[in-house]
Amino acid sequence: MTLTHPTVERLLAIMDQKHHWAYPSLTRPGLSRAQLLVHFRHEYAVYVRDFPVLLARCLGQVPDLIDVRRALAENLYEEQTGGLSKSAPHPELFLRMMEGLGYARSQFDDADLHPAARSYKEWLFDTAAKGPWQAAAALLTIFVEGSVNERAELAGTYQRPRGDAAVARHALVVHYGCPPEAMQLVRAHGDVEGGHRGDAWKILLDNTTDPELENTIVSTCMDALVRWHRYRDGVAERMGLERDGATTAPPPAVMKRTG
Numbered sequence: 001m002t003l004t005h006p007t008v009e010r011l012l013a014i015m016d017q018k019h020h021w022a023y024p025s026l027t028r029p030g031l032s033r034a035q036l037l038v039h040f041r042h043e044y045a046v047y048v049r050d051f052p053v054l055l056a057r058c059l060g061q062v063p064d065l066i067d068v069r070r071a072l073a074e075n076l077y078e079e080q081t082g083g084l085s086k087s088a089p090h091p092e093l094f095l096r097m098m099e100g101l102g103y104a105r106s107q108f109d110d111a112d113l114h115p116a117a118r119s120y121k122e123w124l125f126d127t128a129a130k131g132p133w134q135a136a137a138a139l140l141t142i143f144v145e146g147s148v149n150e151r152a153e154l155a156g157t158y159q160r161p162r163g164d165a166a167v168a169r170h171a172l173v174v175h176y177g178c179p180p181e182a183m184q185l186v187r188a189h190g191d192v193e194g195g196h197r198g199d200a201w202k203i204l205l206d207n208t209t210d211p212e213l214e215n216t217i218v219s220t221c222m223d224a225l226v227r228w229h230r231y232r233d234g235v236a237e238r239m240g241l242e243r244d245g246a247t248t249a250p251p252p253a254v255m256k257r258t259g
């Protein structure tokens, strides 16, 4: 796949910004159990628990395109059953990881979510079921499932850590005492997600031919980026973290539509 394709270029420019100033604090020691819980219960409620349903909403609006339907169905099958990675539903694997950290399942619900988290979640639900399906697919399979490493992954200069190595050097194991057996989610992602990333981009490029559609896809992902930053700001606020203006950039500004 070519990194110079105009649609790819515009989407990668968005993915390059899917980094939040509070992220580094999650990969080093120093957070309290209560702070970690704020982060993880938001992640679970906002998109982890319902990600399979979001994929289903997107799949539900795809016309008779067998390759697209199959790729989304495979992704959905893995997320909701763990069937491809021979594990378990990803939301369940997430909860096992939380139990490994010493939390109870009952702590993971929709209570007390930050308003920006709730609004991002509601917007994801609406947008996943709204046409054009290409924008919904890009939102879920590129923006939500992808990371700031997307460009390097496509270029082949970054490889997501896999298997035992990924688990052994994960911050939750190294700094927060999560037993490696509770980290099956990381293992499952390493096993299957590489294939999904390739499918996601192929689907998009094969089915985005006119510039107007490209614009809709890009503006949906731009909107997602801004909403995601507001959500992450809200979580950081609840965790009591403060941005250091000297060393971190402010989140992207909301661009007003002109004309």
Ligand SMILES: [Fe+2]
Binding pocket: 079, 090, 189
């Ligand atoms: Fe997953």
